[in-house]
Amino acid sequence: VRINAEDPAMQFMPSPGVVEALKVPASDAVRFDTMLYEGYAIPPFYDSLLGKLIVHAPTRDAAFEAMERLKPVKLVDCTGAMEKMLLSGEVEICVIHDSGVLRYFDTPNEAAFAAPEEGVLALEQVLNITPGTQKRELAEAYINYMLSPAVQKELAEAVWYSPANKNVVLADDYQERLLTTPEKVAKLKQVDWMWYNENKDMIDQRVNRIFRA
Numbered sequence: 001v002r003i004n005a006e007d008p009a010m011q012f013m014p015s016p017g018v019v020e021a022l023k024v025p026a027s028d029a030v031r032f033d034t035m036l037y038e039g040y041a042i043p044p045f046y047d048s049l050l051g052k053l054i055v056h057a058p059t060r061d062a063a064f065e066a067m068e069r070l071k072p073v074k075l076v077d078c079t080g081a082m083e084k085m086l087l088s089g090e091v092e093i094c095v096i097h098d099s100g101v102l103r104y105f106d107t108p109n110e111a112a113f114a115a116p117e118e119g120v121l122a123l124e125q126v127l128n129i130t131p132g133t134q135k136r137e138l139a140e141a142y143i144n145y146m147l148s149p150a151v152q153k154e155l156a157e158a159v160w161y162s163p164a165n166k167n168v169v170l171a172d173d174y175q176e177r178l179l180t181t182p183e184k185v186a187k188l189k190q191v192d193w194m195w196y197n198e199n200k201d202m203i204d205q206r207v208n209r210i211f212r213a
Contacts, residue, residue, distance in 0.1 A: 001067065003034070004048040016044040025070050029056045086111055097123060099160035102177050113177075115187065122188040125161075 006012040019040045024032050034051025042050065053070070057063035083100050085091045087107060101113040127146060129139045145151060152163040156170055162179040163170070170180065179185050196203065 001053045002049055003051045003053060005042045005050050006048050014044045014048055016042045018042070029066060030054070030070070031056075102160040105173075105177065119187045119189045122190050124190065 004012075005015045005017075007015040019036055019038055019042065022036055022038050024034075031054040032051055033054070036050055053067070055063045055067045055070075057066050080100075082091070082094055082096050083104070086094060086096070086101070087104060101111050104111045127143045129136060129143070133139060147165055149163075149165050149167045149169075152161075152165040152168045153170065155161040156163050156168065156174055156178060160174070160178065162185075170178065174180075179188065
């Protein structure tokens with residue numbers, strides 16, 4: 001397999017940068033020919049080839065399976081699989097909802113949530129009343145119940161959801177880690193859902209190209 005410094009999301013344009021970390025598979029069945037080293041600056045010129053990965057196995061299918069296991073990226077579902085991988089040490093860094101990490105802040109591996117300086121994407125949970133409903137009073141009562149201080153406090157302490165009610169008073173452990181102040185909330189980035197719906201097909205195609213790569 002050829003390993004190139006190219007960006008599949010940008011029509012495979014050159015993707016220069018500095019190699020901050022390099023981990024070469026250690027196995028008699030794996031050979032990795034490369035000139036890479038930590039600190040190497042990948043230039044935007046000439047051939048984008050960074051190395052060649054060769055896997056030996058009795059059959060072609062077995063070689064493909066062995067190579068698949070070397071992939072640094074894994075796709076998992078939302079049933080807690082990523083949390084288990086993080087806690088077991090199988091992965092050291094991953095994309096996961098903040099509450100999925102904060103529930104384990106006091107575990108031996110000291111899992112922590114880190115947000116980029118540019119801000120973090122808000123996972124919005126919205127309660128809507130269906131237009132024309134014949135149960136409007138019941139719907140309004142349910143929404144008021146879900147937004148009440150008691151329920152919001154329970155959600156914060158049980159699953160680490162940042163409370164939507166300003167009257168919720170939390171213990172220090174929750175207060176420090178959850179988005180409980182205007183300054184912290186200001187770091188959230190909200191999706192322009194109108195734009196997303198208008199460009200959904202293009203976005204889906206781009207995401208699928210990235211995953212296939």
